[in-house]
Amino acid sequence: MALFEPPHARELFDLIEANRPQLRQWLNWLDHRRNPADVAAYIGLCLRQFAAHQGFHAGIWFDGRLCGMVAHHGIDWPNQTTSLEYWLDVSHQGKGIMTASCRAVIDHSFNTLLLNRVIIRCATGNQRSRAVAERLGFTFEGISRQAEWLYGRCVDLAVYGLLKTDKVPG
Ligand SMILES: CC(C)(COP(=O)(O)OP(=O)(O)OC[C@H]1O[C@@H](n2cnc3c(N)ncnc32)[C@H](O)[C@@H]1OP(=O)(O)O)[C@@H](O)C(=O)NCCC(=O)NCCS
Incomplete structure (x- = not known):
């Protein structure tokens, strides 16, 4: 993993x-990243987020090829809490890459950033994302009803939380 940079x-x-098409099923930003210039601007925002001490957006490379990303959605410093976003290339799914990548970011969040709580929110129908949270020992805390708009449809979000004192399997 490494921070995204302009190159x-x-x-x-x-x-x-x-x-x-696969990402657009569950992530709400696809229509804002339609060309390389949009993605370059996004990387600029990611680096400003990192400089502002609000967490990071990291790419995941497998066998030398970019295959996905994992990111903090900013950091709520007063409450020592962050939440995660992630996605993976379809052909790299099913190998445990995202579980391992999230485990590394969670370890960094608790032991380097000294946060107390990490959250994963995903659409209730997003079984693969829910499985990542569950595999990592997150507790299912409930459902935020109609909490996210995805291209004209409104979805309920499953909320998962992990505390520093919780045990992360593996
Ligand atoms: C969510 C997403 C990243 C999950 O990808 P994934 O490949 O299922 O997750 P992992 O990389 O952790 O792999 C887990 C799979 O690898 C298997 N696996 C193999 N070796 C493994 C290991 N060492 N550790 C864990 N799992 C392993 C698991 O059994 C599981 O397989 P299964 O799906 O057949 O049960 C992916 O589906 C995605 O990008 N979705 C679109 C974007 C999205 O929804 N993002 C989340 C928004 S909240």
């Missing part, structure tokens, strides 16, 4: 393009 823009755009 990654083309490779990241190509990966988004290759997975656009």
Whole structure:
């Protein structure tokens, strides 16, 4: 894993393009990243987020090829809490790459950033994302009703939380 930087823009755009229909099912930003310039602007925002001490957006490379990302959705410092976003190229799914990547970001969140709570929110119908949270020992805390708009449809979000004192399996 490494922070996204400007030279990654083309490779990241190509990966988004290759997975656009699958990602668009669950992620709300696809229509804002339609070309390499949009992705370059996104990387600029990610670096400003990191400089502002609000967490990071990291690419995941497997066998030298970019295959996905994992990110903090900012950091709620007063409450020592963050939430995670992630996605993976379809052909790299089913190998445990995201579970391992999230485990590394969670370890960093608790032991380097010294946060107390990490949250994963995903659409109740997003079984693969829910499975990542459950595999990592997150507690299902409930459902936020009609909490996210995805291209004209409104979905309920399953909320999962992990505390620093919880045990992360594996
Ligand atoms: C959510 C998403 C990242 C999950 O990807 P994934 O490949 O299922 O997750 P992992 O990389 O952790 O892999 C888990 C799978 O690998 C298997 N696996 C193999 N080796 C493994 C290991 N060492 N550790 C854990 N799992 C392993 C698991 O059994 C599981 O397989 P299964 O789906 O057949 O049960 C992916 O579906 C995605 O990008 N979805 C679209 C975007 C999205 O929804 N993002 C989340 C928004 S909240």
